[in-house]
Amino acid sequence: MLRFLALVLLGALTGSLAALAAVGFVSAVVWLNDLLLVSPRGRMMFAHPEALAIATVLVPTLGGLAVGQLHRAIRERRPHTPAELIAAVQTRRGRLPARAGVLSALSGLISLGSGASVGQYGPLVHMGASLGSLGARLLRLGRSDDNVAIACGVAAAIAAAFHAPLAGIVFAHEVVLRHYALRAFAPVAAAAIASHIIATQALSRGALFHVTDTAVPTPWEFVGFIVIGGLGALVAGAYMHAILAVGRRAAKLPLRPSLRPAAAGAALGLVALWVPDILGMGQETLRFATIQGAFSSLDLVIVLVLKLAATAMCIGMGFGGGVFSPALVIGTLFGALCGTLATQAGLAGDTFVFYAVCGMVAVTAPVIGAPLTTLLIVFELTGSYALTTAALASVILASPIAAQLFGRSLFDTQLARRGLDLSAGRSRALLQSARLEHLLSEDGVTLSPHDSVDQAIAALSAGGHGEAYRIDSRRRYRGSVTLADLEVMRGKGQGHFRVNECRDTPRPVLGPDASVWDAMQHPQDVSGEAIVVVDEASDTFLGVVYEASITRAYIQHSEALQREEHGTG
């Protein structure tokens, strides 16, 4: 009980720190944007058009250069994103690295500050999670508590950045924890509330959308919102595909990885001379997209396509930053396009903003894999029930269609490409990430090919095993023999034969990096007592993993998951 209360307290503390960090981060980005002539306000207040044009190209280029150098100090040579923390929590690894956390936050800050078309919520979420994980490590808490602390940081970051504590709590559960244990709920809620209180003191901001109270969509417009949801899923898919495709292409460019962001920055700056809307997070663009008549249909298409391309280029070429804010902008532009077309067809009246919000939700929810969070953000930001139900209508089709065509979210797809498949749930991911190496036993009976059958039987009897493994003088694996076969040979009077003349029994062979999940696939088609572990490169025999220990590991992981996901305190 005391331990649980301490965890709640840690949650509140994490929430407060994450909120302060988030407020600091957001303020620093605003300050940099004004200073570096990225924000419209900064640009408008600067009176020299030629210098402004030079700055428009130079600032993102230099920002990209700085970010590229920064990434060389990170082990993976790229900034960490929410995908990393999802992986850490889903595989119960926890322990987010502090160094990579700090460098990734810095990378996000420079990228956003210099006008790259990326989002701020990714870095904020990762920063909060790193703080939580660090707190758990300082207090020497277990892996489960580490996961909860990470979720606390995530919830706090969302609560602070959006002024939406409920969305923060739901996001932490829906995207990061992926379970709803009461044990995690209380600390996460404490973090969200603490963060909300601090953020409302420090960051004042207007509602993201303004809705005139009189507008209520007609019943058949809801059908339109559902359709927007289906189409939005396609836009979301295009957005995610574009990000990943640019990433793949960038790897083939004859350009050093540390210079790629600078190239993206230069290209971004050049296009921004023509369409400045694509610079930065695009809050102004998002706002205009909710205003009927602010864009013509053609403008909407141009800005939508360019914003999508700019974001894919910035993230794919290695700028640090999130995918959420650009998705908000792209989605709102898409919704506004639907709204404009509906208005031109005489179908929509003063419900334009509903279309914009539906488009926003339809594109954003699939990208982050969080339909409930997106709905709650709309609800908490607008306080409008009518708008939230309209958004709900569009999410109905958006999330499942995108999941069918693409995957649960961009994060999950990125992880799957790095070898962590979360599509079959957490227990599988956990077993996939548990390495066989740790279960390795050296009790197995090994035989030299020159040993006689009699010697082999004696060794097996002494060890109490039914199978032995032949290794040559250079410890290379040379197949398995069973006690039964050896006995048969002895029965035939071949006791003096060498073991390499004995029949080979095929046994599964895996490398030391193979996962428990891989090992579990084998007992299904082979009945043996152990799996042989061999170093793939040199063919060296490393030992065996007994089926009993695989089963034990499986049970242990399942129990740990159960405790984490169904514990109450």
Place this chain on the structure above:
Amino acid sequence: MAQAKRPTTCARRLLTLGLATVLLAAPPALTQASDDTAAPLDVLSWGGTYVEAQRRALFEPFTQATGIPVRVHRYNGSLAQLRQAVNRGDVPWDVIDMRRSRARTGCADGLLQPLSAEILTPSPQGTPAKRDFIDGALSRCAITHSVFATVVAYRRDAFPGQRPTEIADLFDQQRFPGPRALQRDPAVNLEWALLSYGVPEQEIYRLLSTRRGLSLALKRLKNLEDLQWWEGGDAPVRLLAENKVVMASGYNGRFFDAMVDRDLPIEILWDGQVQEHETWVIPRGAEQAESARRFIGFATATERQTAFAQIIPYGPSRRSATRQVSNHPDSGVDMRLHIPTHPLNAKHAITKDETWYARTHDRIRDYFREALPGDSAGADNPP
């Protein structure tokens, strides 16, 4: 300058004396005696009813309380005189009443002394000054003492059966038909035009910083039919009084004067009011700097701010003072309805972004002139 015209004055001195006696610990005899010894405080302020109200609510009570006499000098609000005086090394004033926008420039140019929030008193309820003052009231060299607003006023008799309730109604000539009068300047008009699209107050200047935002705002203004441009501050009231327009922008003090003193059938639409700050500053080289700080502390106390706002419709910069404002001491008018900072009126108030205008005004004005070239005001435009 948002100035009300001279109100009818009756028993003002009597009342001030009464107030002073209640307030003060020092008996009049002692005050009289110290008058001769204390060096007078030279205050530079605006003219008209404004300075009369200051005399009654601030200067006379200050003299009563401290024995320091106050000498009032008038100016037109510009920095030119002060700049000359500072350069000359002979500054004849100790305290200046100055627009916040000018105070910012003056501070940056080193014409003003830094002011610490230490000189301010807490509210009667004990709220520390820093939390009691409205946002943006305390800057390095200036302390906001009151707030005035540019608002829209309309003729009560123009729209039978309905009243404008939000700033978007200024642009809605279907529901509220009739000619409008607006100041011939981009400031305030652009803000209102963009607000009418449903943009929240906090984002106005960020959005006006984009080409898209500017052209949206100008489109609204261009679509207004029967628009007259005014330049002199007295024109809006005159145009409304003569029934030449049914809605006009103008300073809240002028409209107050027209409604209360002249009994004209007009009403203020507070939605979207654009607020500006009046501040106290101490010039560099002021001889009585110590008395000046003492005066600023005294004049910005909750009680004095309340007294000032009850005579003239300027919003106090302290939340505690705004809450205490009640009726005009002479006419009995409920002043809460007339001061810009009262919560009833300030729900969707914009604070004019002076830093933004300082850097952009000329370019914005060019855009504005280019988009709205026609001088539709014609003969009605005052000189």
